[in-house]
Amino acid sequence: MDSWVIRTTTRDVDDESIMRRGNIYQLANGYMGYRGTLDEYGTAQCVGITLAGLYDRVGSAWREPVNAPNGGYTALSVDGVDLTTLDEANAVAHEQSVNMAEAVFERRTRFVVGGHTIVLHTSRFLSADERHLGVVRVSITSDADTTLQVCTGIDGRIWDINGPHLPQLTAETRDGALLVHGCTQENQKRVAVVECVEAPFTDVKIETEAPSALRVVSLPMAAGETVTFTKYFAVVTENDASADDVIGHALAVVEQAHRDGYDACRERHVAAWTQKWMRSDVVIEGDDEAQRALRYSIFQLLMAAPWPGSGLSIPARALSGQVYKGAVFWDTEMFMFPFFLHTHPEAATELLRYRVRTLDGARRKARTEGPGYRGAFYAWESQETGDDACSYFNVGDPTTGRDLRTHFRDKQVHISGDVAIAIWAHFRHTGDDSLLLEGGAEVILECARFYDSYAYFKRDKNRFEILDVIGPDEYHERVNNNAFTSQVARETILIALATVEHLSETHPAALEALLAKLDIAGELQGLAELARNLFVPEPHPETGVIEQFEGYFKLDETSIDALKERRVHPNEYLGAGQGLAVPTQIIKQADVVMMLNLFKDRYDDRVRRANWEFYEPRTEHGSSLSACAYAMVAAEFGNLDYAYRYFLKTAKIDLDGAYKVYAGTVFIGGSHPAANGGAWMTAVFGFGGVRTDGEGLHIRPRLYREWQRLAFSLCYRGDRFAVEITPTLVSITADSDNARFHEVDIAGQVRTCPPGTTVTVPLPEPQPL
């Protein structure tokens, strides 16, 4: 098993399973995602080229990202038989793969038509060098003399969940290239797709009947002959160019690619990927399954990373489709951001710039969402403006067909703190305060101000409380004193005060301007008081268990199985106002355990273990965010079997494909980049024992017993390191380009690590089996 390749090989070919695995085989380059379906597929098989950061709304349906016309389209026909679906086209063998090292998708299919065999082999990539470019190389082989019909070009029949978003496409030719363009319904944003081929074709008939622009080619083939051609397609939107330049820009990209040729395009693409992997690969020796799943996880994150300067973030289902509205959730800051911060800090910065850019949306939400909320209340589901795409009725009830009132939007207030915590972590980790000065400090202060406006004071207990929230466990809505949320709120205020202190020492004029702009100087003392007196539930003095929220311990104790047996419909939602889990201690996902992970320094192993063991049997893991929290906390208190089980669950979530693809009639299949980020964190922070809290690098390895070696790269304070961990030693190599000497604490031993050197520390004793 090559841990770099994801592959499906089958003689039992069916379109449905290929369609369903479209997210596993997806490609993306941060600008667009291309579901891993086949060249000849159309809307019925959910082909999707999803654009980052371009959204549209049709009628009263929810807003979602726009899918582009499919410039990668190619379909064959032979002897009057269309080879457009495998089921019907006598495909006798099919193999598809993604090579993660190069981010290339390949498919090879053997069709038997009229007694002879046609093999279709294509490989495609979305350029990591030129964000607008996609390239497909098509090879066709026949074992007999025959004439194939090839239809290739831009398929404008777009598959949408809530479309059509590009309702009136124009199809034309321009300078020998095919062109399909149109504009979105809500904001009239122009989108253009241009495609050209480098091909040995003669006898080409161009069909530009909207919405598609196609070449239909009659291709005589000799027995044993292979015909190969290359498609270059470009997607440009009005997010990237002025309305007048969209088409011209797309044409230029395609023309340049055509001029450069396939090999050069591919070479630059692969070189960019090599760079990415050099900075972020994690090697696990001794455990192929874990190695492959972790590499797959990292691959997903790398593909989703926004381009510098784009001002974009990563949606909860990355670029794998229109699922989850293409919206950015807390997933990004809490689960994906740490990977980028430690490997590609410029991408991490970009993720946070998105929050800076959408601060006004968060301010609007605060103003309109509640009575007298101030500051920034970030969107639970954020699109391009930062206004909340989350509806008040966000879950369908399969029994009544009605949408259930949920409070994700209005009560999941930890989102603002999640953002502030990430911005502060960025500063602490990079040592670079330029993001703070570019709006990060403003975000932090406005988030703190939001909690100030949200908190209440309980006089007889002489404390502030955060009331009426949803914590990470969404099965219990509108709870008081949720430990996670309250601690996030307190942390946000502490960060705000620390930000003011930092700026007062380093950039007093900028601070003064900021305080004046926000008119917040008079509130700082109140914030300090709030931080001092804000109630956060503490571990029980005897058991060590932290009550998830006020009254949680009084809820019914039951088992997840018993709960599920009471469902009247298998897809019944267990939360919202009347869900089966609501009166019970069954929780959707890590909540207290997530808090223990986020605030590692504040709890000891006794508390970690006590809460893990208390909450674990009560957790349904109904969210893909849950497993990694359990994995990381278990590693922290030293139960590596617990940790490994949840690590694999996190890392394999997409590969196992054990998730729903349809909710009712709505396609919800998509990737899980937060779980992917969780897998990386578990490997590096959990088993690797890395902590970079702004006070230096710490490595306290806890290698899983099956692993012979764990190796990864880290970026810290702008410098780079390679770390290797074996059962007997830890070595860390500082990049020769590093700017500084660093002190590294390895298993309790503090060493200095100058640029270009390796420090090796033998571990005091073998890791316990």
Add this chain to the structure above:
Amino acid sequence: MDSWVIRTTTRDVDDESIMRRGNIYQLANGYMGYRGTLDEYGTAQCVGITLAGLYDRVGSAWREPVNAPNGGYTALSVDGVDLTTLDEANAVAHEQSVNMAEAVFERRTRFVVGGHTIVLHTSRFLSADERHLGVVRVSITSDADTTLQVCTGIDGRIWDINGPHLPQLTAETRDGALLVHGCTQENQKRVAVVECVEAPFTDVKIETEAPSALRVVSLPMAAGETVTFTKYFAVVTENDASADDVIGHALAVVEQAHRDGYDACRERHVAAWTQKWMRSDVVIEGDDEAQRALRYSIFQLLMAAPWPGSGLSIPARALSGQVYKGAVFWDTEMFMFPFFLHTHPEAATELLRYRVRTLDGARRKARTEGPGYRGAFYAWESQETGDDACSYFNVGDPTTGRDLRTHFRDKQVHISGDVAIAIWAHFRHTGDDSLLLEGGAEVILECARFYDSYAYFKRDKNRFEILDVIGPDEYHERVNNNAFTSQVARETILIALATVEHLSETHPAALEALLAKLDIAGELQGLAELARNLFVPEPHPETGVIEQFEGYFKLDETSIDALKERRVHPNEYLGAGQGLAVPTQIIKQADVVMMLNLFKDRYDDRVRRANWEFYEPRTEHGSSLSACAYAMVAAEFGNLDYAYRYFLKTAKIDLDGAYKVYAGTVFIGGSHPAANGGAWMTAVFGFGGVRTDGEGLHIRPRLYREWQRLAFSLCYRGDRFAVEITPTLVSITADSDNARFHEVDIAGQVRTCPPGTTVTVPLPEPQPL
């Protein structure tokens, strides 16, 4: 139409409709209620003799009042035909009536069996003189020579909703009487029913096969002969006597009644009722429909009134059955109590003694219901101990068959204030502070303390808020700053402070002891601060409309019809977490309007009208408590057409019978004493314009245009008055036994009214038509 008699006469006899109207024809005497079904009926027709203040619980079903064996049972059989159901027994005519003046139920039924006619005529009453006693006189006439079988005695086959509560009844004879006795399951409380007859029977066969004790008599009759006999039955429980005395006590009651004879028993009963009516009848001349409905309403209240010293209150469905768990709700203090306070203050005192007696239950609820609640949190559904009988899942969902989580129990916190307000009104109205000293002051202080423990301080708004409540409108759960609730809370604290002030002036030693007992002296300053700074939503400066709770105005505007069209099941509940009304402005019942009624002095007519007209189209009146609030407030701001419409709706609720009798399989038919109290309040406070706020009697009549005369009695400060209002004058007559001269403000003219005199004030101009 005799406005004193409720009568049904029909040739189209059917048991179902008689069963359904059992609550309309019920009798009660404060000790027990007897559904107005027929002598020969059994469990299938929902015969019920429901006992006040005796509850039982079987298994996990809800606790409910105990029904006694039916000592009023008599059934006939002729020529082998059982005359036990009208449907099957050839009943050709049937009449039944309740004479409200005397509280006597009569039925007369003509059966045709084998070609000849039997007439069964019975009359029954539950003695208003001897609470344990029921009397039934039975007359049977035959138009032909025949032999009837008479079966009369105690039917022990008890109809229960959640029974059996008396599972192992013993049936026997004792000194010629029949006796059925047993004890409840939960607390082993003994219940005994004794019955004897005064009859010309010979040839009596006694059958004492548990659970019934019966006489079977073969009764030869001559053509045209009428045979009459009288049944005396007594019910005694361990609430009234020691376990050993229950049977003896019941035997003694029956023996005494037997000795006294029918005429004497009935005479004493009727005399007691004459007294009751003298003190509480309301005469409306010119509107027979209103007169009859109002008299019916008063009758219901009089029948339900607890006996002095019983320590009982009035359940929400009075004594009309086991419906609503026989529980006491806020209905009593807010809707029934004013009638008693103004007509039978000793009964009003008894209602409040029940709250004093159950204070410890309210304290237990506070301790266990919430985090750090202190003081007294009265039960939403209170039974004999004051612990809450309301479940957390109090409404069934007809679609899923599941019980819905409702927050009636834990969030309808206005209940404590409702109690405190009634206790204070009692003192202000009677001028007698003995109830305060007997525990009323303690209740008030503990209720204020509860709100102190419930309130939160909002720092940036510099105010306290009452969060997370349900106001009277139960379709919107868990709202913040509900105007009604917050004002009730503030009023409670003001009352507590006024109570302390009053006692400090009049009973300093008692106050000191009370403050010490409660250890509350140190909290008084905090209470004063809370009262000063507790936020209560104010009328909008332009529109005058008060927002029912924070965010109400932002809810969807829709119509009640449009809402109901969206139901998937006709009995679907519109509230709880996911009800159709929740995201809309549709409310279940008067909420802001109820507040305007409760705090009349604090708002002007402009605000009253603005809120009435705003909320009225948004009110579903899904509670029987709603209409009277709309009636009273409309009268207050002078729209008597509005007022009259809602007055009739309130007064006729039971007579019209437009309410549900079954919810699923659960019998919920019952009377509506709160609406009855609302009808009286609308007549006397609304149209009569009476206000007795502790600062004297005020009368500002607003006579409805159809009414020629409105006359009623009032009790104030222990003295009695008769009031007459016509379109041209108001006269008030002070009882000659009155102890004091009273100043009376009639339509703005203040007059002194010495004992035994009548003051007449001509009205300045005719009432507007």
